[in-house]
Amino acid sequence: MLEAQSLTKAFGGLVAVRDASIKVPEGRIVSLIGPNGAGKTTLFAMVAGFLRPDRGTVTFQGQDITGWQPHRICALGMVRTFQITQPFANLTVLENVMVGAYARIANRLEAAELARKVATRVGLGARLDQPAQGLTVAGRKRLELARALATQPKLLLLDEVMAGLNPTEITEIVQVIRGIRDSGVTIFLIEHVMQAVMSLSEYTYVLNNGALIAEGEPKAVASDPHVIEAYLGHGAAERIKKGNAHA
Amino acid sequence: MIGWTTPRGWAHIGAGFAFALLIPAFVTQNFLLHIAILVLFSAYLGQAWNIAGGYAGQRSFGHAVFVGTGAYVTAILQTRFGWNPWLTLPPAIIGGAAVGWLIGFLSFRAGLRGSYFALITLAFSEVARILANSLEITRGGLGILVPLSPGFANFQFANKGNFFIVVLAMFAVAFGIAWWLEKSRFGARLVAVRENEDAAAALGVDTFKAKLHALMLSGGMAALGGSFYVQYYLYVEPPIAYGVERSVEMLLVSMIGGSGTVLGPLVGSIALHLISDTTRHFLEAPGVALILYGIVLILIVGFLPDGLISLFRRRPTVVPDTDSGAPARRGAHA
Ligand SMILES: Nc1ncnc2c1ncn2[C@@H]1O[C@H](COP(=O)(O)OP(=O)(O)O)[C@@H](O)[C@H]1O
Ligand SMILES: [Mg+2]
Numbered sequence: 357m358l359e360a361q362s363l364t365k366a367f368g369g370l371v372a373v374r375d376a377s378i379k380v381p382e383g384r385i386v387s388l389i390g391p392n393g394a395g396k397t398t399l400f401a402m403v404a405g406f407l408r409p410d411r412g413t414v415t416f417q418g419q420d421i422t423g424w425q426p427h428r429i430c431a432l433g434m435v436r437t438f439q440i441t442q443p444f445a446n447l448t449v450l451e452n453v454m455v456g457a458y459a460r461i462a463n464r465l466e467a468a469e470l471a472r473k474v475a476t477r478v479g480l481g482a483r484l485d486q487p488a489q490g491l492t493v494a495g496r497k498r499l500e501l502a503r504a505l506a507t508q509p510k511l512l513l514l515d516e517v518m519a520g521l522n523p524t525e526i527t528e529i530v531q532v533i534r535g536i537r538d539s540g541v542t543i544f545l546i547e548h549v550m551q552a553v554m555s556l557s558e559y560t561y562v563l564n565n566g567a568l569i570a571e572g573e574p575k576a577v578a579s580d581p582h583v584i585e586a587y588l589g590h591g592a593a594e595r596i597k598k599g600n601a602h603a
Numbered sequence: 604m605i606g607w608t609t610p611r612g613w614a615h616i617g618a619g620f621a622f623a624l625l626i627p628a629f630v631t632q633n634f635l636l637h638i639a640i641l642v643l644f645s646a647y648l649g650q651a652w653n654i655a656g657g658y659a660g661q662r663s664f665g666h667a668v669f670v671g672t673g674a675y676v677t678a679i680l681q682t683r684f685g686w687n688p689w690l691t692l693p694p695a696i697i698g699g700a701a702v703g704w705l706i707g708f709l710s711f712r713a714g715l716r717g718s719y720f721a722l723i724t725l726a727f728s729e730v731a732r733i734l735a736n737s738l739e740i741t742r743g744g745l746g747i748l749v750p751l752s753p754g755f756a757n758f759q760f761a762n763k764g765n766f767f768i769v770v771l772a773m774f775a776v777a778f779g780i781a782w783w784l785e786k787s788r789f790g791a792r793l794v795a796v797r798e799n800e801d802a803a804a805a806l807g808v809d810t811f812k813a814k815l816h817a818l819m820l821s822g823g824m825a826a827l828g829g830s831f832y833v834q835y836y837l838y839v840e841p842p843i844a845y846g847v848e849r850s851v852e853m854l855l856v857s858m859i860g861g862s863g864t865v866l867g868p869l870v871g872s873i874a875l876h877l878i879s880d881t882t883r884h885f886l887e888a889p890g891v892a893l894i895l896y897g898i899v900l901i902l903i904v905g906f907l908p909d910g911l912i913s914l915f916r917r918r919p920t921v922v923p924d925t926d927s928g929a930p931a932r933r934g935a936h937a
Binding site: 404406425426427430431435436437438442443444445446447451454455456458459460462464467503504506507 | 786787788791792794795798799801802803804805806807808809810
């Protein structure tokens with residue numbers, strides 16, 4: 357459904373993403389992991405039209421969308437959320453979600469109805485009329501998810517929607533995401549919370565210093581020495597093996 | 604944002620307009636009618652600014668460029684080409700929208716925001732003023748005098764009451780447009796652009812187009828105001844048409860009252876006229892109005908950023924959001 361070929365992006369001298377190629381098949385939950393600053397968000401931004409890649413192409417449902425503007429990509433059915441949440445601060449939760457709903461619905465009452473349904477689904481049902489700026493981190497993450505979902509996407513790009521949530525909330529949102537996939541939406545997610553990646557995704561890519569260093573089933577990837585080193589530092593894989601720290 | 608939908612809201616608005624319609628029947632002193640006309644005229648122009656500046660968040664410092672364009676289109680078609688003044692209104696509106704398109708296309712394509720956009724609009728209005736001052740078709744600094752010939756067909760009324768009805772109708776239309784923005788997808792998209800352009804784009808909003816259309820609508824409305832001005836005063840010259848005072852007054856009226864709200868410009872216009880009419884007798888020197896406007900603007904931005912109208916509105920009570928979005932979770936952590 358989504359295919360990125362050799363994406364590369366540099367900021368000045370810093371190469372944030374180097375020659376990264378990924379594939380997201382329809383109906384799956386695919387994840388992208390890696391330490392802070394690895395280039396995950398930059399990769400998302402290129403895929404969703406927020407950054408023009410220096411090199412490489414993005415194909416969505418067989419169509420080359422490299423360099424397209426975000427609103428056109430959204431119209432095709434791919435939508436992203438922001439790791440640093442971007443609420444419409446002075447609007448209510450319902451009004452925020454309605455902006456997403458208006459992507460495919462012109463009628464106000466119908467848009468409001470869909471927005472209400474989606475907001476309730478992600479656990480914001482009790483906060484519809486509250487200004488978005490009053491939400492906590494967890495609330496804002498839910499709002500990002502709700503707005504994106506309200507655009508009725510075929511492919512949802514989620515950038516760390518679980519960061520800052522407590523374990524109960526994570527379990528909850530994992531359920532929600534699974535439900536979204538079961539309703540026919542393909543999901544590509546960036547996640548730090550390993551437990552969530554393990555339980556949610558069927559395939560995972562690992563990015564480190566801008567380059568893909570591993571890919572495969574989450575369990576296999578998590579025990580890959582390259583990945584452990586990337587996360588825990590040089591020599592970590594050795595130490596873990598010695599200490600028999602598999603738990 | 605959502606409000607005004609209740610039957611009570613409708614009743615209030617209907618009563619307000621009905622009351623306003625009665626004003627000319629009871630107020631016969633011309634100077635009182637004149638003030639009422641000016642208040643509504645400023646409110647109308649403030650509402651035009653409010654579409655782009657308040658709803659879409661593209662705060663212009665040069666909206667006189669649209670007012671002046673409408674004024675000149677009407678005056679030139681009427682005096683040079685013998686058009687009936689009523690018939691000059693559509694071309695005036697189109698002219699204002701076209702100028703809005705030009706300014707919007709250039710500045711939004713270049714990605715100008717905030718004070719850069721404000722400065723560009725100011726520059727455009729100054730260029731327009733200089734052009735009007737030097738071109739033959741605008742009669743340069745002499746200005747254009749519209750010959751006096753009262754009669755409904757000529758958009759000239761001996762009785763100020765009729766002018767009042769016309770400006771009231773214009774205000775009602777502008778009010779309706781703002782109201783429609785509060786209820787429509789187009790309006791929601793403008794507000795989304797104002798609040799966060801990246802998020803709006805991610806959710807499918809063509810932000811460039813939204814801003815462009817807002818400025819065209821705003822410019823067309825402001826131009827109609829210019830046409831009215833010409834018929835009311837029967838005269839237009841470059842500093843009147845394109846003066847900075849006009850631009851500042853438009854943004855001030857909207858911001859004092861509450862930009863991005865339906866009633867803000869009316870509240871702001873009443874407040875501004877109260878302030879400037881009571882101080883006018885003490886301060887007659889040229890430029891003093893601008894200084895006064897500057898002070899008012901600083902006070903508003905500093906102490907009442909949402910405008911006077913925020914004093915009347917009930918703040919939504921914010922439920923303290925402890926950690927989870929779902930209240931059902933509360934018990935679990937207690
Ligand atoms: N707009 C930008 N300008 C300059 N550098 C950037 C920009 N965006 C990201 N970077 C840099 O690119 C690298 C990758 O960032 P990012 O994609 O946000 O990583 P991640 O999401 O994996 O934490 C970081 O070193 C970051 O500082
Ligand atoms: Mg990131």
